[in-house]
Amino acid sequence: MRAMLTPATLAATAALLGDPARAAMLQALFGGESLTAGELARIAGIGAPAASAHLAKLTDGGLVAVHRQGRHRYHRLASEEVAAALETLGGLTMAVAPARRPWPHGEEFRTARLCWDHLAGRLGVALHQGLTGRGWLAPAEGGWAVTTTGEAGLGALGVDLAAARRARRFACDCMDWSERRAHLAGGLGRAIAARCLDRHWLHRLPPARSGDPLGRRRLGLTPEGARVLDGALGVRIGA
Amino acid sequence: MRAMLTPATLAATAALLGDPARAAMLQALFGGESLTAGELARIAGIGAPAASAHLAKLTDGGLVAVHRQGRHRYHRLASEEVAAALETLGGLTMAVAPARRPWPHGEEFRTARLCWDHLAGRLGVALHQGLTGRGWLAPAEGGWAVTTTGEAGLGALGVDLAAARRARRFACDCMDWSERRAHLAGGLGRAIAARCLDRHWLHRLPPARSGDPLGRRRLGLTPEGARVLDGALGVRIGA
DNA sequence: GCCGCGCTTCGTCCACGGGCGAAGCGGGGC
DNA sequence: GCCCCGCTTCGCCCGTGGACGAAGCGCGGC
Structure with missing residues (x-):
């Protein structure tokens, strides 16, 4: 019993990835580590309240999973599918973006x-x-x-x-x-x-x-x- | 010489997919056919001006390619990478969306x-x-x-x-x-x-x-x- | 040449959503 | 018990961007 794939639901998921702050957070989590809300806020360059709101959306959307430990909340990618989507979207972005600066990692x-x-x-x-x-x-x-x-x-x-x-x-x-x-x-x-x-x-x-x-x-x-x-x-x- | 993959560029690409009207257009084009701006407007359920604006963004972003023929403009997906991203995002959406309505295609x-x-x-x-x-x-x-x-x-x-x-x-x-x-x-x-x-x-x-x-x-x-x-x-x- | 049609551009409106500061909540440390 | 610290919630401001109607452009048909 699978859900219907409507344009609206696909767009909702894509929109979660379409914000610079959220994208920065997800790219950081793509490295495989679990990070706290504070670290993610610093990485995204936003304040704690904004980061909290973004993380709530990501967890509601099923892209990020949370794990409480003391007064810290560790966040990580929720599933294979999220990692796959980030990987593929990265490929699309690289294919689409004009070659501006040289790729520094070679x-x-x-x-x-x-x-x-x-x-x-x-x-x-x-x-x-x-x-x-x-x-x-x-x-x-x-x-x-x-x-x-x-x-x-x-x-x-x-x-x-x-x-x-x-x-x-x-x-x-x-x-x-x-x-x-x-x-x-x-x-x-x-x-x-x-x-x-x-x-x-x-x-x-x-x-x-x-x-x-x-x-x-x-x-x-x-x-x-x-x-x-x-x-x-x-x-x-x-x- | 490849471009840099920053959170901002990835987010910009994802944001293109993150609008319901644009997502509907891309999903229609994902069937492989070339469609006119008018058809895409009807599919997305929006007016001609809005559709034109969306299609301009998609072509600027390198996701859609245009082909003029008479007074029609035929649109199609621009590359493998776009198709791959739509396919993967569909998978992510299905994995993430709670099973609401039954999947009708089985x-x-x-x-x-x-x-x-x-x-x-x-x-x-x-x-x-x-x-x-x-x-x-x-x-x-x-x-x-x-x-x-x-x-x-x-x-x-x-x-x-x-x-x-x-x-x-x-x-x-x-x-x-x-x-x-x-x-x-x-x-x-x-x-x-x-x-x-x-x-x-x-x-x-x-x-x-x-x-x-x-x-x-x-x-x-x-x-x-x-x-x-x-x-x-x-x-x-x-x- | 004129009109018709598909599409785009312009101007305008409005709503959604992201940002922050202040305040509130809850878990640990001492 | 007290305070500190990490995080969330609330209230508010403001900018971005998506929608439409009207007008303009360009290609074809008659």
Whole structure:
């Protein structure tokens, strides 16, 4: 039983993304971290009351989820779909915007980065290719399912499949705007990214400059990470 | 040399989609047809002056392209990226909107439909799977390239590869929100869809009811189409 | 050449919504 | 218990932008 997709409801969702302050907040949350209302207010360059109003709209609209902890309220993106929409809208914006200033992140940004909680860029796309090409994932209702081969392979890498299965979506596609190809999202995408960061196969790179809207989303691959991912899945993004 | 992706530019693009009248226009154009300003005004339920203003914003923003013919001005979506953004935003809206009215299109809509100018739904996803799984497409900069095997296979189906290559993008992914998987967009996606409709392997289904916001996007597969696509690419969506 | 039609431009109105300061609420710290 | 601090609510102001009617422009038809 799904709802009707009318122009009005689509416009309502798009309008939530169409305010500069809200867009700044969402872009900050797109880095994968949970942030307090105060931090988001500072990032968006507005006062606390305005930020509170924006965050109320975003949570009402189902784009942001809140988590109370003491006197702080931590905000994060609510779902895969929100991350996917931000990623795709970013691609549209880049395609549409005339080339004004040079793109300051260049190759490093396209090589590997976080898309909310999963891996993107050339690395994310190569990972998707490796997982499906080696038969670790098979088509399933609503995305992908892991095969017995995949279960063994991912287990050997130490990926927490149990945690991945607890997510609303186990594995589905997400558009990578810099590569124009799909990368892996869902619980499995998150579990793989978590494992890579946990084992220091990947590490977060510092922002290119202060106030960087892309935050700490850029990732660097360590020599060990390159070895492990190439050995297990044929993922090669160096050259 | 790419432009910078600031919150402000992303918000500006999203705001273009965030108006009910503009969203209605874009959703109508998402069916793949070129429509005149008058038709779009009627669809959006607004007067001619307002429609003209909205269309000017959409073309200025690079979301819609115009084509003069006599005293009519035909409007269509400007690029892959716009179609991809509409598709993804639709998915976000559906995920976010509480299930109000039942979804009236059900299985027929998920089985096969147009996403602007290429195939989507279970059929589009299966096609993508068939093309990549059989080695007809290989990873390439910015999407996919056709292999020699693929060139032969697509040639045998009568797909116009020369026309496909003239497009800005030859082949790239686009998110399918009903399947949560990638389907094929770009010049090749358009050429394949055109061939299928041309040979009556697929045909447009009438709107489920008048005023249907999804227009004539639903597609039906003919027995011959099912036979051809299964034989060439192992595409099976019947059961 | 004249009129008709599709579309755009201009001028005007008005409503929605985002911003802030002040005040209120609630959880922790001491 | 008191205060501090993070966040929200309230009340208000103001700017943006979307709507329409009237008028103008350009292409076609007769």
